[in-house]
Amino acid sequence: QPEPATLDGFEMPLMTTPFANQYDAPGGLKKRLGGYHAWQSRDMVHWVHHGPITESFAKWMTTAEFADGKAYFYYDFPNDQDPHVYVDSDLFDGLPGENKGMAYDDPTHGSDCAIIRDLDGQFHLILEDWSPINAQTHAWDSPLAVHAVSPDGLQDFKALSPPIDERTKPTGKIGTYKHPHWLKENPERFKTNIAKYEIHKPEQNAYGDWAAISIGGEYYLFCDYDPADSKSMSVGWFTSKSIDEPFTWCGNIGKGHPDPDIMFAEGKFYLATQQAMDFVSDGPWVDGVQIRVGVDVDQDQSIDQWTEWTTIKESYDHVPGFAKQVSRTPAELDLSKLPEGFGYQFEIKLEDTTENDSKPVLDAVELMFD
Known part of the structure; x- marks a missing residue:
């Protein structure tokens, strides 16, 4: 095992994971909290456990952000519905942060959102929109995504144009399916588990479980990719020069149902999935x-x-x-x-030195003279 790396003014990202058993909190206090817990690493190999960041009802954690010294943890309640948010100013005290409740009243029933702040500090949600598909038969994903923006990440999210819209032709007919979580997890809010969608033809590709990152001002979205003509799922990814413009499909990576997340630490990009294999990249620059x-x-x-x-x-x-x-x-x-x-x-x-579809592209060359 390598020695932990030395950091200079930069903390590695926190990894969150469900942890339902009893644990010893700081100070010896014992609690049973079945929500998400925080782990920290300096080398992505050795991990330190810091205890819970949410309570058990907030177990459907989807994404996280950091702003002004505080961590923002977004969770669905119920699952695949209505992004909620916790705010935690101390990730090392072994105690959950403050539950701020519903951040976005989701009319599309998909959620599994990503969150990312732009350089002006605004919070951008990217989430699944199940209104054009029977998500039950498409791995609970969709060809359509929602983009909503808020100044503080807590409320007042306003929906904008879809960042992803891969819908086929609408038929005008309405179908139904049973939402698996409404009545089971939040019967006070939902009086039925029957959801409606508009039928589209032909069969549609589906995407979901979004994750976001920005590199040099260019935005990247990683997601589940469930193609219409195959039962083989993988990681898909899109990119755009602006968070406010439509995203372009770039391809897929790996195999299996991924639920991916993307992060950056010490010069490398880490694409984590729920499969046995994760991915590490030196960045979008293509060798050769x-x-x-x-x-x-x-x-x-x-x-x-x-x-x-x-x-x-x-x-x-x-x-x-x-x-x-x-x-x-x-x-x-x-x-x-x-x-x-x-x-x-x-x-x-x-020179193309890789086996993937990425190719070197020359945007500009600048010579500087004294």
Whole structure:
């Protein structure tokens, strides 16, 4: 086992997990709380248990955020319905935070939401919308997602345009299914377990259990992917240049029902699933980019001296004050050792070194002169 990594001004993300048995809380106090508990790691290998963050009724935890020194934990109540939120200012005291109740009155009955703050501090919910599909026959997922935004993450969420809309043709006919959690978990709010949806044709792909992250201002959504023509589920992912614009499908990863989450720590991105296999990535930059730069020192319009071919990569870091915003530093090459000259030229090699569908894409090149 490696020694725990040394951190410099950055705490690794907390992992939450259901933990229904008795435990020894700080100070020796014993409690039985069947909600979610917090674990912390500095290397993603060794984990420290800090105790519960919610009570048992808040067991359907879906997503979390961090703002102004406080953690925001979102849970469905009942499951697949109505995102609620806990706020905890001390994740190490072994006690649940403050339950703020319902954050978003969900009319679509899907939830399994993701939460992410933009750089202006607004909270964005991404959640399943079951209104166009019989979710019961599609792994409780949907081709449609809801985007709602709030200034404080606690209330006043306003629905915006859908970030994901992969619906097929509506038939105008209404079908029904039994919602599995309404009467069992919250009979005071729901007097029936019969939900309605609009039938679409042909059969639709479905997505859900959303997770979100932003890298250099570009947003990524990871999710369950339940294709209409297959019973094989996997992780799907979408991306967009803006949280307020439609997202584009990028592909799928792995196998099995994932319920994924995505996080960043110490230069790497971790995609965690409920399957036996998780995934680690160095980031969206695709390996296989080399560059060299040359200089014309005698003004004869030909290159007299080249740098060596050098492999370059962009780099990433956390944005202070944000848990899911990651900064991006462009790939760079130091040219200070090149002599002065009258003209410069650069050459780039792009090579696909991976087995996946990702390809190197050149957006821009910038040369800086003294």
